[in-house]
Amino acid sequence: MKEKAAKLGKFNVVDVAAVILIVAAVVFVAWKVLLSDRDTEERPVTMTYRVLTEGVSSDLYESVQQNIPSQLMASGKLLDGEILAVEQGPYYVIGTDGEWSPDPQHVNLYFTVRHHTTAGEVLLNKVDEQEIRIGRKDYTLKTEYIEFHNAIILDIDWEFSDNASE
Numbered sequence: 001m002k003e004k005a006a007k008l009g010k011f012n013v014v015d016v017a018a019v020i021l022i023v024a025a026v027v028f029v030a031w032k033v034l035l036s037d038r039d040t041e042e043r044p045v046t047m048t049y050r051v052l053t054e055g056v057s058s059d060l061y062e063s064v065q066q067n068i069p070s071q072l073m074a075s076g077k078l079l080d081g082e083i084l085a086v087e088q089g090p091y092y093v094i095g096t097d098g099e100w101s102p103d104p105q106h107v108n109l110y111f112t113v114r115h116h117t118t119a120g121e122v123l124l125n126k127v128d129e130q131e132i133r134i135g136r137k138d139y140t141l142k143t144e145y146i147e148f149h150n151a152i153i154l155d156i157d158w159e160f161s162d163n164a165s166e
Helices: 002-008 013-039 059-066
Strands: 043-057 070-074 077-094 100-119 139-142 147-160
Touching (some): 043 077, 043 139, 070 139
Antiparallel strands (some): 043 100, 139 147
16 A cells, blocks of 8 residues: 555656646746736827718818817717818719719818827727728718718828837
């Protein structure tokens, strides 16, 4: 009996290697789960993007121009971004003759928007909870004075800061 108890209390080389691997795996998983978020350096990013609103009343162009620049807003809070500019373009409709012609009562508005955010390992194109993606057709462009629904994101330009403290 004493011989069996003595054998159970001894480790051989395989047992020691197995224990080392298990401890290393536990330490690695704990490091990834607990510390990886702290190690991710977030770099400042400025997103400049263009937004199209189609077929809005031509009277809105003048009203919008009077309120630009205008700080972005979402969920009742002001965000670190703004509408920088707006341009108007023709809104075409098909006539009774089957030809396309500009609608005098409606225009397309092209907004230039800038938003400051951060990028970690992955750049999330978000303004508050809205994702900014080229081609997105259900974007809501909102400031304290301006709001357009079902706008289309036309393009995005990212400017990354090399220094995270800027």
